[in-house]
Amino acid sequence: xxxxxGMPIAQIVLFGFALxxxxxxxxxxxxxxxxxxxxxxxxxxxxxSKNFEIERANLSNIEIEKVFKEGIVKLVVVFPPDFNNDLHxxxxxxVQIIADATDPNTATTLNMYVSNIIAGYQRELLQDQNIPYQxxxxxxxxxxxxxxxxxxxxxxxMALVLFLIxxxxxxxxIVREKETGTMEILxxxxxxxxxxxxxxxxxxxxxxxxxLSVILILSVYLLDMSIQGSVFLIFAExxxxxxxxxxxxxxxxxxxxSQMAAMLISLVGMLLPTVILTGFMFPLENMPKALQxxxxxxxxxxxxxxxxxxxxxxxxxxxxWKETLILLGMTLFFLFVSIKKFKIRLT
Amino acid sequence: xRTLKYLLQKEFKQIFRDSTILKLIMVMxxxxxLIMPLAADYEIKNINITIVDNDRSTFSQDLTSKIxxxxxxxxxxxxxxxxxxxxxxxxxxxxLILEIPQHFEKNLVKENREKLFVAVNAxxxxxxxxxxxxVSRIIAEFNQNIRTxxxxxxxxxxxxxxxxxxANWFNRFLNYQVFMVPGILVILVTMVGAxxxxxxIVREKEVGTIEQxxxxxxxxxxxxxxxxxxxxxxxxxVFSVGLFxxxxxxxxxxPEGSVWVLYSFLAVYLLAVLGLGLIISTYANxxxxxxxxxxxxxxxxxxxxxxxxxxxxMPEWAQWIARLNPVSYFIDVxxxxxxKGSGFGDIKKHFLIMAGFTVFFNTWAIINYKxxx
Numbered sequence: 001x002x003x004x005x006g007m008p009i010a011q012i013v014l015f016g017f018a019l020x021x022x023x024x025x026x027x028x029x030x031x032x033x034x035x036x037x038x039x040x041x042x043x044x045x046x047x048x049s050k051n052f053e054i055e056r057a058n059l060s061n062i063e064i065e066k067v068f069k070e071g072i073v074k075l076v077v078v079f080p081p082d083f084n085n086d087l088h089x090x091x092x093x094x095v096q097i098i099a100d101a102t103d104p105n106t107a108t109t110l111n112m113y114v115s116n117i118i119a120g121y122q123r124e125l126l127q128d129q130n131i132p133y134q135x136x137x138x139x140x141x142x143x144x145x146x147x148x149x150x151x152x153x154x155x156x157x158m159a160l161v162l163f164l165i166x167x168x169x170x171x172x173x174i175v176r177e178k179e180t181g182t183m184e185i186l187x188x189x190x191x192x193x194x195x196x197x198x199x200x201x202x203x204x205x206x207x208x209x210x211x212l213s214v215i216l217i218l219s220v221y222l223l224d225m226s227i228q229g230s231v232f233l234i235f236a237e238x239x240x241x242x243x244x245x246x247x248x249x250x251x252x253x254x255x256x257x258s259q260m261a262a263m264l265i266s267l268v269g270m271l272l273p274t275v276i277l278t279g280f281m282f283p284l285e286n287m288p289k290a291l292q293x294x295x296x297x298x299x300x301x302x303x304x305x306x307x308x309x310x311x312x313x314x315x316x317x318x319x320x321w322k323e324t325l326i327l328l329g330m331t332l333f334f335l336f337v338s339i340k341k342f343k344i345r346l347t
Numbered sequence: 348x349r350t351l352k353y354l355l356q357k358e359f360k361q362i363f364r365d366s367t368i369l370k371l372i373m374v375m376x377x378x379x380x381l382i383m384p385l386a387a388d389y390e391i392k393n394i395n396i397t398i399v400d401n402d403r404s405t406f407s408q409d410l411t412s413k414i415x416x417x418x419x420x421x422x423x424x425x426x427x428x429x430x431x432x433x434x435x436x437x438x439x440x441x442x443l444i445l446e447i448p449q450h451f452e453k454n455l456v457k458e459n460r461e462k463l464f465v466a467v468n469a470x471x472x473x474x475x476x477x478x479x480x481x482v483s484r485i486i487a488e489f490n491q492n493i494r495t496x497x498x499x500x501x502x503x504x505x506x507x508x509x510x511x512x513x514a515n516w517f518n519r520f521l522n523y524q525v526f527m528v529p530g531i532l533v534i535l536v537t538m539v540g541a542x543x544x545x546x547x548i549v550r551e552k553e554v555g556t557i558e559q560x561x562x563x564x565x566x567x568x569x570x571x572x573x574x575x576x577x578x579x580x581x582x583x584x585v586f587s588v589g590l591f592x593x594x595x596x597x598x599x600x601x602p603e604g605s606v607w608v609l610y611s612f613l614a615v616y617l618l619a620v621l622g623l624g625l626i627i628s629t630y631a632n633x634x635x636x637x638x639x640x641x642x643x644x645x646x647x648x649x650x651x652x653x654x655x656x657x658x659x660x661m662p663e664w665a666q667w668i669a670r671l672n673p674v675s676y677f678i679d680v681x682x683x684x685x686x687k688g689s690g691f692g693d694i695k696k697h698f699l700i701m702a703g704f705t706v707f708f709n710t711w712a713i714i715n716y717k718x719x720x
Binding site for chain 2: 007011014015017018023024025026064065068069070071074087088091092093094095096097098099100101102103104105106107108109111112114115116118119121122125126132133134135136137138139140141142143144145147148149151152168172176259263267271272275276277281282283285286287288291305308309312313315319
């Protein structure tokens with residue numbers, strides 16, 4: 001019981017806050033061999049940014065390698081001597097950015113942050129000079145103007161948690177009846193055996209709906225996500241998704257005979273593929289074609305698209321009918337196969 | 348000592364008897380290590396762009412071909428209406444819309460300045476940032492080209508430019524696999540170790556054989572050692588297969604640093620993780636409970652271990668949780684040794700902390716394991 005309610009809540013809070021692709025408070029070292037007006041202006045700009053914690057030290061290459069090996073400093077910016085002179089007399093000055101690229105993601109992102117700030121400074125210089133034929137670019141960040149990480153991750157974590165809990169709980173609870181032998185008693189009773197199995201899934205359906213409400217409330221009030229689209233629609237789609245997960249759980253429980261096997265399939269087998277192939281961790285379009293095709297059979301992928309469209313983009317059913325149909329099709333397929341496989345007699 | 352020998356004999360016999368579990372131990376890590384790094388790729392490429400060209404002039408066409416020639420973008424539409432472009436963004440067909448206004452060329456030449464409008468789908472913040480930076484860089488270059496074309500050479504203003512030279516150390520080509528493979532290997536070794544160890548003892552509880560052991564004169568710590576050592580060896584074995592077979596032969600990753608540093612850290616780390624498995628097993632009464640607990644911890648370990656997202660960017664309190672996570676230390680050590688060639692001196696702190704975890708977890712497990720139930 002504790003697990004049923006505690007786990008989703010703990011996870012949505014933990015991952016909603018902690019998972020982000022933004023890079024904040026990273027230690028960078030600035031080696032300023034020039035110490036003039038321009039370098040000071042750029043360093044001031046870097047200091048204002050929340051992304052960095054700046055330390056000033058003139059390090060040699062060997063010393064840079066040493067601080068990188070200790071693993072705390074991720075980036076070094078080097079201003080060569082006579083920076084200001086070069087910039088204004090020769091119209092060309094150089095900055096060197098050395099990144100610890102052990103983590104390519106952090107390295108590129110940090111590099112991008114620093115380059116953007118330097119480019120901004122350069123643009124200011126240009127504006128002072130009144131240069132002809134100036135193209136200005138107006139950028140607008142749609143759906144997520146502050147570039148928050150949670151916007152991307154919350155729908156993903158929702159899909160992950162709802163899916164895994166529903167699959168796990170149904171599959172295990174039915175197999176347990178098989179293991180302990182109570183299934184036989186139910187099967188010899190005058191109930192329709194199919195109803196017996198389906199009625200086992202129904203309590204978990206309502207439990208999952210409660211979980212969903214808690215998750216939504218938490219993400220709105222704690223994680224500052226606003227739900228742009230209709231709340232009714234998100235509940236309807238989520239119910240469909242939960243039913244998909246429950247029927248997959250039924251299918252697993254019908255194909256296995258021990259709790260251990262059911263659990264191994266629904267945890268070890270489902271966890272990593274769901275995390276990776278849903279597309280909230282890593283952009284799906286970057287993956288090899290084969291994996292992109294495989295990702296189509298992951299129900300959480302489709303729910304993630306639906307949740308994103310409703311919650312963040314505020315779209316209606318007309319935009320997501322295709323995904324809805326796919327989920328519906330999957331559900332029918334799982335149900336159909338599990339009914340086919342369902343044996344009234346135990347061996 | 349002889350008691351321990353017999354206990355070990357018993358454990359190994361039990362483990363090797365169950366062929367499905369054994370296959371699972373061998374096959375699962377190798378397969379996952381083969382597939383996962385292919386998927387775990389953050390590199391931003393193939394950004395879908397829709398260009399709304401209301402001008403259809405030489406300039407606008409030049410700019411379009413310049414953007415497409417850069418190699419970062421994939422054209423998903425070259426259309427006349429922003430509305431249609433926005434529809435594409437809503438359905439995730441495009442990540443970025445560049446709108447070129449009417450009379451772009453005329454206004455630029457006549458009035459010396461003109462605006463371009465870029466809308467970015469920012470749900471994935473990182474992708475949005477990278478995409479917008481690429482676009483602005485290309486536009487700036489295009490802008491410079493126009494100046495050189497239109498102005499006589501003498502009049503081209505000497506704009507002060509800052510050239511940025513970047514160097515990526517330890518991983519010159521920003522290869523994601525070198526980064527992901529060691530981390531994923533850590534997770535797999537942890538899963539195999541902690542899961543199996545936790546479930547193993549609980550199974551003895553469920554089946555009832557633990558009662559039989561409890562009435563023998565076997566000492567608490569001997570029993571626990573007998574459980575630890577087999578899984579310790581299995582963990583070592585899985586790690587070696589992953590390191591030498593998969594990552595060296597298939598991904599061509601050769602550790603920069605010494606393999607001995609890795610193995611000595613692994614030795615301590617495995618003890619800590621197995622200790623955690625033991626603690627779980629002393630609290631759980633059924634395999635279901637043990638599995639669910641182990642699963643809960645694994646989720647947190649995987650997602651908060653710095654494998655996929657950097658720990659430094661988490662809020663302060665989450666960083667504390669990450670610090671209590673043994674997995675994060677081993678992932679860190681793996682990457683430092685494999686990629687940077689760090690030695691014992693650089694990872695001294697990690698070593699001490701991990702030794703602390705080991706002592707703490709195992710003492711807890713021994714104290715909590717009661718011979719009477």
